Amino acid sequence: MLRSVAVLALDPVATFELGVVTEVFGTDRTADGFPGYDFSLCSPDGGPVRTSSGFHLIPNADLGPVEEADLVAVPAHHHSTVPATVLTALRRAADRGAYVLSLCSGAFVLGAAGLLDGRECTTHWRYVDELERRHPTARVRCNSLYVQDGRLITSAGTAAGIDACLHLVRQEHGSATATRLARRMVVPPHRDGGQSQYIEAPIPKTPEAPTLEPVLEWLMGHLDRPVTVDELAARAGMAPRTFARRFRAETGTTPHDWLTNQRVLLARRLLEETGLTVEAVADRAGFGDSAALRHHFARRVGATPHRYRAAFRDRVGA
Numbered sequence: 001m002l003r004s005v006a007v008l009a010l011d012p013v014a015t016f017e018l019g020v021v022t023e024v025f026g027t028d029r030t031a032d033g034f035p036g037y038d039f040s041l042c043s044p045d046g047g048p049v050r051t052s053s054g055f056h057l058i059p060n061a062d063l064g065p066v067e068e069a070d071l072v073a074v075p076a077h078h079h080s081t082v083p084a085t086v087l088t089a090l091r092r093a094a095d096r097g098a099y100v101l102s103l104c105s106g107a108f109v110l111g112a113a114g115l116l117d118g119r120e121c122t123t124h125w126r127y128v129d130e131l132e133r134r135h136p137t138a139r140v141r142c143n144s145l146y147v148q149d150g151r152l153i154t155s156a157g158t159a160a161g162i163d164a165c166l167h168l169v170r171q172e173h174g175s176a177t178a179t180r181l182a183r184r185m186v187v188p189p190h191r192d193g194g195q196s197q198y199i200e201a202p203i204p205k206t207p208e209a210p211t212l213e214p215v216l217e218w219l220m221g222h223l224d225r226p227v228t229v230d231e232l233a234a235r236a237g238m239a240p241r242t243f244a245r246r247f248r249a250e251t252g253t254t255p256h257d258w259l260t261n262q263r264v265l266l267a268r269r270l271l272e273e274t275g276l277t278v279e280a281v282a283d284r285a286g287f288g289d290s291a292a293l294r295h296h297f298a299r300r301v302g303a304t305p306h307r308y309r310a311a312f313r314d315r316v317g318a
Contacts, residue, residue, distance in 0.1 A: 006069035014076035074106035124157030
């Protein structure tokens with residue numbers, strides 16, 4: 001169970017990405033029923049750190065908490081020089097099985113520690129080529145919002161860090177907690193890590209060019225029934241090819257991938273919160289049968305439905 005979080009503030013630390021980790025893990029919401037964390041903001045020597053915005057902040061710890069934290073987070077830091085003590089602390093954290101999370105260009109710090117070698121990862125699209133040059137053995141997924149490889153999580157720029165943090169909350173505490181937290185933060189409850197970093201500007205909602213919001217809302221209420229692109233296009237009043245282009249422009253993914261991801265999310269909630277059989281979960285989530293559920297669930301979650309349910313109950317009961 002995730003109980004302690006250490007954030008590495010390296011000069012100059014990016015204020016937005018630091019704020020993301022602080023908002024998700026450093027804000028005490030236990031009175032409202034959210035999990036609480038032992039949260040530490042760390043600098044290499046415990047002293048003040050300059051931010052990328054020009055002002056300074058005062059951490060409450062040196063590298064000590066990094067040695068025991070369940071999660072070690074590294075906000076954006078694009079400078080090539082990283083203290084050796086920091087790199088050693090990151091390697092030790094990874095070796096003992098802690099989650100290690102980078103936001104935006106914080107991936108370069110993980111790379112300097114050797115944690116990206118042979119691993120899947122991502123960063124802000126502007127820095128992808130440089131990350132690949134500096135760390136040629138890393139398997140950089142250039143257009144993902146966030147990537148998890150074991151207990152290593154890397155995110156793209158700015159708001160993608162929110163998605164990565166909520167992904168970890170969902171993984172550790174369940175879909176219901178992550179959704180409530182997203183609502184509290186007034187952000188989307190879930191964006192899949194494989195979704196494109198860059199989404200075309202949503203087309204304005206006008207009588208001539210309505211957005212796809214009504215279709216998406218309808219889909220969310222009918223996940224249990226089979227649907228085709230032709231049917232969705234007809235509901236949107238578009239030709240199928242036009243609908244498919246419009247869908248990617250507004251969501252950053254294909255209708256099939258978006259729908260499959262929503263069904264997997266529903267299946268996760270049902271596995272967490274009900275005693276339904278896997279076959280019943282498959283039917284309720286629109287997969288038709290347990291074989292299809294197992295296939296898509298394992299690809300997106302990394303475990304079978306049975307194993308996910310057992311592991312989730314073990315974590316929650318811990």
